Amino acid sequence: MDKILLFNPRSSTNGRYRVPNSILQVGASVHGLYDYVFVDGNREDDPWSTIEDYLKTGEFKYFGSTVMPGPQLKQAIPYTKKIRALFPEIINIWGGYFASNQYKVCLDSPFVDFVINGPGDKAFPRLLKALEQQEEPLEQIENLIFKNDKGEIIKNRIETLLNQDLLPRLPYEHLDKFYSLDQYFFKTFLGKKTLGYHSSFGCPFTCSFCAVVPIYNARWKGKSAQGIFDDIKKLKDSHGIDAVEFHDNNFFTSRKRVVEFANLMLNKGIEWWGEGRIDTLDQYKDDELELMSESGCRMIFFGAESGDDDMLKQMDKGGKQSAAQILSFAKRLKQFNIVPEYSFVLGFPGPDEQTVMRQIDKDIAFIKKVKEVNPDTEIIIYTYSPVPTEGSDLYEQITKAGFQFPEALEDWLNPAWENFDLRKNPLTPWLTPAMVDKIQNFETVLNAYHPTASDFKVTKVQKQVMRTLSAIRYKWNIFRYPYELKALQKFWLQYRQPEIEGF
Ligand code: B12
Ligand code: SF4
Numbered sequence: 006m007d008k009i010l011l012f013n014p015r016s017s018t019n020g021r022y023r024v025p026n027s028i029l030q031v032g033a034s035v036h037g038l039y040d041y042v043f044v045d046g047n048r049e050d051d052p053w054s055t056i057e058d059y060l061k062t063g064e065f066k067y068f069g070s071t072v073m074p075g076p077q078l079k080q081a082i083p084y085t086k087k088i089r090a091l092f093p094e095i096i097n098i099w100g101g102y103f104a105s106n107q108y109k110v111c112l113d114s115p116f117v118d119f120v121i122n123g124p125g126d127k128a129f130p131r132l133l134k135a136l137e138q139q140e141e142p143l144e145q146i147e148n149l150i151f152k153n154d155k156g157e158i159i160k161n162r163i164e165t166l167l168n169q170d171l172l173p174r175l176p177y178e179h180l181d182k183f184y185s186l187d188q189y190f191f192k193t194f195l196g197k198k199t200l201g202y203h204s205s206f207g208c209p210f211t212c213s214f215c216a217v218v219p220i221y222n223a224r225w226k227g228k229s230a231q232g233i234f235d236d237i238k239k240l241k242d243s244h245g246i247d248a249v250e251f252h253d254n255n256f257f258t259s260r261k262r263v264v265e266f267a268n269l270m271l272n273k274g275i276e277w278w279g280e281g282r283i284d285t286l287d288q289y290k291d292d293e294l295e296l297m298s299e300s301g302c303r304m305i306f307f308g309a310e311s312g313d314d315d316m317l318k319q320m321d322k323g324g325k326q327s328a329a330q331i332l333s334f335a336k337r338l339k340q341f342n343i344v345p346e347y348s349f350v351l352g353f354p355g356p357d358e359q360t361v362m363r364q365i366d367k368d369i370a371f372i373k374k375v376k377e378v379n380p381d382t383e384i385i386i387y388t389y390s391p392v393p394t395e396g397s398d399l400y401e402q403i404t405k406a407g408f409q410f411p412e413a414l415e416d417w418l419n420p421a422w423e424n425f426d427l428r429k430n431p432l433t434p435w436l437t438p439a440m441v442d443k444i445q446n447f448e449t450v451l452n453a454y455h456p457t458a459s460d461f462k463v464t465k466v467q468k469q470v471m472r473t474l475s476a477i478r479y480k481w482n483i484f485r486y487p488y489e490l491k492a493l494q495k496f497w498l499q500y501r502q503p504e505i506e507g508f
Contacts, residue, residue: 007137008040009067010059014080015046016073022047023201024189026252027071027101029180030203033173034126039133040064046080048184053084060092067133071101074216078103078417086415089116096136100125105220107410107417108150112158114414120150123220124206126172127164166206166226177240187244194459195276195303196248200240204228208255210282212308213321214350214389217254225258230265241275249277257281257289257305264293267300276301283307284324287334291341298341304383304459305338309347312371316353316364328371335379344458346383347375351444353389354406354435361435362443369447369482376455383457386448388441389433407434446484453490454479456498463498471498 011032013025025045035041042059046052059065068088072081085097100121104111111117121128128148135141143151147164177186190198205228207221240246256279257263270277279302286294286305311317312328331347338345351368355361375382411417453475456468475490477483 007067007133008042008065009035009069009133010056010065011041011043012052012056012068012070012081012084013043013045013047014070014072014077014084015052016075016077017047018076021191021193022189023191023250023252024177024180024186025071026175026201026203028069029175029177030172031069031071031100031125031129032176032179034129035133036173036176036179038130043180043183045184046077048188052080053087056084056088057091060088060095065092066094066096067098068095069098069100069129072099072103073101074103074107074417075423077101078423082415082418086114086116098129098132100129102216102220106216108160109158110411110414110417112150112152117414118151122148122150122160123163124148124167126167163222166221166224169205169226169228170232175236190240190244190246192461193248193250194461195250195278196246198244198246199248199250200237200246201250201252202233202237203252204233204256205253205258209258210255210323211321212310212323213319225255227253227259227262230262230269233266234269237270237275238273241273247275249275251277251279253280255281255285257285260285260289260293263289264296267293267297267302270300271296273301276303278302278304278306280306280308282324282326283309283331283334284326287330287337294338294341294343298343302343304344304346306346306348306385308350309375310350311353311364311368312349312374313364313367319353320350331371332375332378335375335382339379339381344381344383345379346385346459347372348385348387350387350389352433352436352440354402354433358435358437362440365440365443369443372451373479376451380455381458383459384451384455386444386451388436388444403433443484446487449487449490449494450475450478450484452494453487460498467498 011028013028017023025043025047028043032041032043044052044055049055068085070081070085072078081099088095088097096118097116098119098121099111099117104120105122108120108122111120119132125148128146131141131146132149135143135146143149144159144161147162149161151159153159180186190200193199205225207225208217209223209225211218211223237246237249309331310320310322312331314327317326317328335345335347349368349372351365352361353364355364372384375384411422416422453471456463456471471490471493478487
C-alpha cells in the first residue's frame with residue numbers, strides 16, 4: 006500500500022492549537038490522489054503511539070513531517086529516526102522552514118530521505134509519482150533536495166510561485182475526521198474563536214537575518230482578497246469563527262489586495278491581525294488605515310528590529326524604514342485604534358564588545374521612546390539568531406566571528422540549540438553572558454511595566470501591581486536580577502510569551 010502519514014510535530018504547549026496549515030496544505034496537494042492521514046502532535050498526548058499504530062498496519066509507505074526550528078525538532082528527529090529503525094521500508098520526507106534552510110544536516114542524517122524546499126504543492130505529488138512510477142527523474146522535480154546514488158546532495162531548481170487561487174482547497178473536512186476542527190479555533194484577544202490562516206507565500210524583501218529569504222528570494226505571491234474572504238466566510242458560517250490571525254510573512258505586501266479585503270470584511274464581526282512592514286504600511290493613506298480598522302484590524306506585527314539607522318542598513322531591511330519612521334508610525338497608528346506590535350532584534354554582531362553593548366543600550370533606550378509616543382505598542386524582543394543565507398555579507402561576518410551550526414541533526418536537540426531556535430540564547434560568540442542577561446532582564450522589567458495587551462488573562466489589578474513594582478527599575482534602568490518580577494510573571498500571571506510561543 007502507498008498511504009501517507011502527514012505529521013505536525015508538537016509546537017504548542019499552551020493549549021492554543023492552531024490549524025496545522027503546513028500539513029493541511031500538503032494534504033490538499035495529494036487529496037484524491039492518495040490515501041493519507043494526519044497526526045497532529047499538538048492534539049495527541051502520545052503522538053508516537055498513534056504514528057506507530059498507523060505504521061504497524063503495513064498500509065503506509067510515506068512519512069511526511071513539517072519541521073520548523075525549535076520545539077518541533079523534539080518530536081520530528083526522534084520519531085523519524087525510530088521510523089527508520091522499526092519500519093525501514095517507510096520513506097521519510099521533510100518540509101517546512103527548518104528542513105528547507107538546514108537541508109544539508111537533514112539529508113546527512115541516515116533517516117531523512119527527501120527535503121521539500123519551500124512550497125510542496127506540486128513538488129510533493131510529483132515526488133510521490135516519481136517514486137511510484139519511476140517515470141520522472143528526481144533531478145527534474147522543482148523544490149526537491151535529495152541525495153543521488155553517489156551520496157551527493159542535489160538541490161533542484163526552485164519553482165516559480167504558483168497562482169494561489171488555483172491551488173486545491175484546504176481539506177478542512179478531512180482534518181476534522183482526525184481532530185475536531187472546532188478545537189483549533191481558540192480564544193485570543195481578537196475573539197472567542199480565532200482561525201489561523203495563511204494567505205501568501207514569500208516576501209519581496211531580503212532582510213539579512215530572515216529565514217524566509219533563502220527560500221523565497223524576494224518573491225511573493227498571494228491569494229486574492231475574494232479567495233481569502235470566501236474561505237473565512239465559509240468557516241464563519243460552518244464553525245462560527247469570529248477572528249483571524251494571518252500567518253503570512255508579509256500580509257500587507259499588496260495594498261490593493263488589503264483594501265479589497267478590508268472592504269469585504271466590513272461589518273462582518275470578525276477581528277483580524279497580520280504581519281507587515283512599517284515602511285509599507287506607512288505608505289497607506291489615512292482613509293485606507295481607517296478602513297482597515299473599521300474592517301476589524303486590531304493589531305499588526307512589525308519587524309521594527311532596531312532604532313539605529315546604521316544597524317537597519319546592516320540588516321538589509323530594504324525599503325525605507327528608519328528609526329524616525331518607527332517612532333512616527335507608532336504614533337500614527339494610534340489615531341486608527343490599531344495596536345502596533347513591534348519586534349526588535351537585539352545582539353547583532355559588532356567589531357568589538359563595547360560596540361555590541363553600546364548598541365544594546367541604544368536599542369533599549371529606543372524601545373522606551375517608542376513606549377512614550379504610543380504606550381499601547383506591544384514590544385517583542387528577540388536575541389539575534391543567525392540564519393544561514395550563505396554568501397551574504399552577514400553570514401560571512403558571523404562565520405568569521407566563530408559561529409557554527411551543529412554538524413549532526415541530533416545535535417539540534419541539545420537544549421542550548423533549542424534556546425537558540427527560540428531566539429532566547431543565541432550561542433553567538435560575540436554576545437557575552439552579561440549582554441544576554443541585560444537583554445533578558447530588560448524584557449522582564451519592560452513586560453512588568455507595560456504588560457502585553459494581547460494577554461487577555463492578565464487582569465487590571467495584576468497589571469497595576471506589576472507596574473508599581475517595576476516603576477523604579479524601568480525609570481532608572483535598573484535591570485539586574487529582577488527575580489521578584491520573574492517569579493510573579495511565571496507563577497502569578499503565567500505570562501504569555503509571544504517571542505517563545507510564536508506571536
Ligand atoms: C503558524 C506558525 C507557528 C505556530 C505553529 C504552527 C504549527 N505547525 O503547529 C506557532 C505559533 C506555535 C509557531 C511557533 C514558533 N515559530 Co513559527 N511560524 C508559523 C508561521 C507564521 C506559519 C506556518 C504555516 O502554517 N505556514 C503555512 C504553510 C502552508 O506554509 P509552509 O509551512 O511553508 O508549508 C509549505 C511548504 O513549506 C511545504 N511544507 C511544509 N511542511 C511540509 C511537510 C512536508 C512533508 C512536505 C512535503 C512539504 C511541506 O509545503 C507547504 C505547502 O506549500 C511561520 C511563517 C510562515 N508564514 O510560514 C512561522 C515560522 C515557521 N516560525 C518560525 C519560528 C522561528 C518559530 C519559533 C521557533 C520561534 C518564534 N519565536 O516564533 C516558535 C517555536 C515555538 C514552538 N513552540 O514551536 C520561523 C522559522 C524561522 C527559521 N529560522 O526557520 C517562521 C518562518 C517565522 C519567521 N518568519 O521567522 N509558529
Ligand atoms: S520583511 Fe519580514 S519577512 Fe520579509 S525578508 Fe524582511 S524580515 Fe523577512
